[in-house]
Amino acid sequence: MLTIVLIGTGRVATQLGPALVHAGHRIAYVWSRTLASAERLAATLPDAQAGTSLDMQAHPADLYVVAVPDAVIPVVLAEARFPSGALVAHTSGTLPLQIFASDKGLRSGGFYPLQTFSLGRQVDWQKVPLCIEATDASSEARLLAVAHSISQQVALVATPQRQALHVAAVFACNFTNHLLGISHALLTEAGLSFSLLAPLVQETVDKAFVHPPFSVQTGPAARGDEPTIASHQVALTTHPRWLELYKELTANIKAQTLKEAANNEEPLQL
Known part of the structure; x- marks a missing residue:
């Protein structure tokens, strides 16, 4: 079981959070710009706290998942304060891992679910292809383990692919x-x-x-x-x-x- 923080409360985060909990992981904290959105998602996740603070040093975790629109990811990364050596992964299909380069203290990765998500429709995560990429071997292993815990279709996919x-x-x-x-x-x-x-x-x-x-x-x-x-x-x-x-x-x-x-x-x- 890993302790995970969800940054974002959109369509991806709303479905990913329960899938991770169902797989045995713990969502410790849910972030959103609006407290009501964070509280709404956190209420569906046992023991999850909700908040609008991007000071992640107050919320230690094994993995921080940035599940916000692509245009917002650089803004979130610029504002967030992560613990030294934290593993942070985005769910973008287009942004390279170099987006994390400004913070040399982070380990970074991609956790891209190849699926369309709509409010009110539940997807079968076991059938969702998860494309994994990381900057180092240990981060890659952790992301692969999380991916395999919720999906039967997991692959290492580099940024260009x-x-x-x-x-x-x-x-x-x-x-x-x-x-x-x-x-x-x-x-x-x-x-x-x-x-x-x-x-x-x-x-x-x-x-x-x-x-x-x-x-x-x-x-x-x-x-x-x-x-x-x-x-x-x-x-x-x-x-x-x-x-x-x-x-x-x-x-x-x-x-x-x-x-x-x-x-x-x-x-x-x-």
């Missing part, structure tokens, strides 16, 4: 969700249920993890169905921004389809 993973995740998750939002709006306008798309979306996702996604691209852009593309564009004239997005994605699919076809051409037999 973690940053690439985050970009890919934005395409796979955030952009996909936005496109689903457009689909939802279009079906609502047509008086149709969004649930009609569920089997199609599920098959698309399932297939993408069996075959390279570009190789199984379908739809009017992939098959060069210009009449259908034209009719879609007419239907989207009342949504000019979505129309532009449709045109851009269609152009990208066409170009990628041509590239896939060229790569798959067998050389001529002479």
Whole structure:
């Protein structure tokens, strides 16, 4: 059992805290800019104190987890006072460990959960990939131990790979969700249920993890169905921004389809 301090009370911290407690760890202190937020999360964690002070010397711990938005992390690190030799890890998918470089007395690491978190929805932490990185072997071992205590998918991922993973995740998750939002709006306008798309979306996702996604691209852009593309564009004239997005994605699919076809051409037999 480790003693852990949670710095932040957002969507990541709100779900990470209970997962750590369930794994047998102790959350000693929860920090937030607003006391009410800290108290709300601390109330769900046995024996956790809540506060707005970043003087962590008053709260000794085996691990300090900084789970705040990326833009806030440098501010928090600049204001916080950690015990000498403390292990501090952020949950960012993009920030390098060099963000800790200004405080040479710290041991630092990354504890990046590759998942989307929403208030009111619980994730299964055993299935959440945890990407671990640290500046020294002992810190790496401790972060790995904590990660393995809550997840079955743990990997050492250096900063450049973690940053690439985050970009890919934005395409796979955030952009996909936005496109689903457009689909939802279009079906609502047509008086149709969004649930009609569920089997199609599920098959698309399932297939993408069996075959390279570009190789199984379908739809009017992939098959060069210009009449259908034209009719879609007419239907989207009342949504000019979505129309532009449709045109851009269609152009990208066409170009990628041509590239896939060229790569798959067998050389001529002479």
